[in-house]
Amino acid sequence: MYKSLKTVLIANQPIWSSLTAFGSAVQSFTQRLDALEQSGYEQNLALVGVSAAKEAKKAIVLEKAFAISSALSAFAVVTNNVELISHMKIAKSKLEVASRSNVLVLVDRIIARATDYVGQLDAYGVDQASIDELLILRAELNVQMNAPRNAIIERKGKTQRIQTLTSEIDAIIRLQLDKLVVVLKNDFPDFYMNYTDARIIIESHHRTTDSQGNTGSPPPSLNP
16 A cells, blocks of 8 residues: 555655655655565465475374374284274374374374384384384474464564554654645645545555554545
8 A cells, every 4th residue: 555655756756855854754664664565574474384384294294104004004903913903093084184282192102103013013114213203203293383373473573563664654654744745746746646646545545444443543634
């Protein structure tokens, strides 16, 4: 919403450049707008990137865990180990939809039972190295699964930063640019009209946002 005003200001720099106070206000406005856009990008990225990384790590862990579980199941059938057969009745689909805590419990069960029989599993493709690999992956997954909580906290911080920057930008527009543009109105009526049109876009957005239940009042109309 602020970009339209920024476009008008940049396109008409020769007009207002001699008005030092206006130029300073424009600089403050553009600096905060750049920071606002960066904060918005970081806010959106905070959860998306973490969630994708978590799901990717989970898929790797589950693939490895299910392979060892399958080997244990085959071993249990051949050795007629009824208890182990029961413990290894773990469907891959169940692992994929399980909660964080349940995923870790199931992976821990597979690691524990594989460790119990590691000396007898060479023929089934399971050795200490493969168990150790799953242990490392399990630890990494645990860290990754905690990451979204940290990302939510970080996102809240970004949201607060966005609200602060928005308030500062609105104040610069209302209390400086709106006032000083009147000084240029008589000599540059076209610029004044373009500025006013851009301000209408901002006001319209504020009113729409406010009607959706968000706090904050839209900036007043220009009434020179």
